[in-house]
Amino acid sequence: MATISDVAKLAGLSVSTVSRVINNSPHVSVKKRSLVESAMDQLGYVPLPAARQLRGSKTNTMAVTIPRIVNPFFSYLVDAIEQRLDEAGYSTLIVQTFSRPEEELTALNLLKNQQVDGVILCSIENPWSVIGNYTKYGKIVLVNEYLKDDIKVPTIRANQYDGFYRATNFLFEKGYKKIAYATGRKSITFVKRGENFDADRFAGFQDSLNEHGSGFSHDWLFTSAHTAEDGKTILKQIMSLQDKPDVIIAGSDEVAMGILQEAEVEKVKVPEELGVLGVDDQPVSASLRVPLTTIKQPVNEMGQEAAKAMLKLMAGETISKEEILKLKIIERASV
Amino acid sequence: MATISDVAKLAGLSVSTVSRVINNSPHVSVKKRSLVESAMDQLGYVPLPAARQLRGSKTNTMAVTIPRIVNPFFSYLVDAIEQRLDEAGYSTLIVQTFSRPEEELTALNLLKNQQVDGVILCSIENPWSVIGNYTKYGKIVLVNEYLKDDIKVPTIRANQYDGFYRATNFLFEKGYKKIAYATGRKSITFVKRGENFDADRFAGFQDSLNEHGSGFSHDWLFTSAHTAEDGKTILKQIMSLQDKPDVIIAGSDEVAMGILQEAEVEKVKVPEELGVLGVDDQPVSASLRVPLTTIKQPVNEMGQEAAKAMLKLMAGETISKEEILKLKIIERASV
């Protein structure tokens, strides 16, 4: 491995000059510059990242946190982010948090340890009182989820309240009366809009319910629903209920698929006996046995905007704190 | 950010001693050791990776290359790898190559630049003559695909020849006679077993064909098939054929899904008019409109074995060069 001084020696110049060429800073004569350049590619020289980092310069790496990469919503989100970052010459470090706060801290510590220039959080596992401390070490951007605190970090997200409000209205228009609700959260203790991601969804749902004078049974709330397996369990639970809902907002397409699968097994007709509304619009949702009606998240847009925001931040620009995109209802056959 | 000398100062000792404690090398008295330890967590000290790397020690990071993260086969593979690596204290850098040789080199250069301790290649975009050069910079493990050259790097893969041979036999048993074949490769110019991943698949297919005295029309070969979109195109092409196949091996579940989708649109009955055999067994394949019969890849096993192999390599153990797992035919309804 050639070092900077090998290059300097070959070019007959000082390491300082070589370094100036590498970082193309001014005050280098054209003659010497080309001398250095030819020496560099003669030796196949590439600066050692660790050494540059040690001096406190850029790492040209970004961390992106997601709960799990096998969740298509997040793999597409990451994909969109990475694409943009790539164009700008950054490499991307994907960190799976598995929804564990400690793992999120691992990612944030990369900032502290100068291993990355910034981190893009696609989910939030720690309170702002913890995350906020890391802003002094590097740039942070929030995507998808958000924090209600008065924070200074750019946030790119979709309007979950509006989307769920409209979606619930849509269900009423379709003639449904008894709407069940599934979510990934462990519990829904908050119902005020503007608290966070899940609260917004639930608030939108509730507001529509109230406007339609519709009741909501506690039996119709299903928490900790993440996987298709969870979906299957939910369907079984629904069918064992005295007072059954006639439609369910599944929280995610994955859960919706599980519900659909188990409905097939249990011979429950969708959408006649039970409507199923997904969330996300995964690529496969259209080719399910019963094509899934779903609330589409603007994944690509969010990813791209998040990357853009981060890049602007890196360029020292100040940017608007919040960008709110719109959810879209994709009507197919399951509702 | 506290440095090692801050710790040394607080503990009233030299940096050497602190370093010894950090790397728990011998010859440190219990008393001083605990002195250093309390100083360390009093300051919240964490060694700066860049500085350690500069001295040539471990990075505790592994790179994993995959064509694309949104491909579920690879996201599950990565997931399995990362899980194991995580347990061993390594973090994982996921590099998407988009099937471009240059991007694969980017990943291999991480080795050269001492940014990672090893790289796990889940696909192969460069010849061994290129990849082999990097073994001197760090450890390399091949998963999923393989190279026929006499290489020294551990390879974990599935027996594609055997799987496709059995799958084709299975189609004949089912009464199919005219079998089409789709693949992601740009062309199939090799048909000899043992050349590579795709050749093995095709050879297994061909051998079964020959044994059954069955012909193969060039019109029934579809190349560059990656996405569901490609699958849709393929179905249209098939339907425009004079001499139509009665079943197709789709190359991947994604392509199979596209075929299924378009078959729905074109009112082609599956499996009556056209059988569709997928490859991979993605989680959703079971809940498609027509549940997909598919050749299941041992993704989890491969990922775990690959990670294990890498860890053994890092520990200085020599390991058997090749581990070959078995493909499994999952029978559902599309064939």
Add this chain to the structure above:
DNA sequence: TTTGATTATGAAATCGTTTCCACAAATACA
């Protein structure tokens, strides 16, 4: 005791860069 090995500790060199500082040469301004 004396000698030799082992253990515990610190000083200083080292890794490969960037950047501050010094200084000379060239250019601009009066």
Add this chain to the structure above:
DNA sequence: TGTATTTGTGGAAACGATTTCATAATCAAA
């Protein structure tokens, strides 16, 4: 023409760790 600025260049310090080397203290064997 003299002074002030700009441009070009190299030397050396700095970044934060690890590691080699030297030395002092302790222990074991004679």
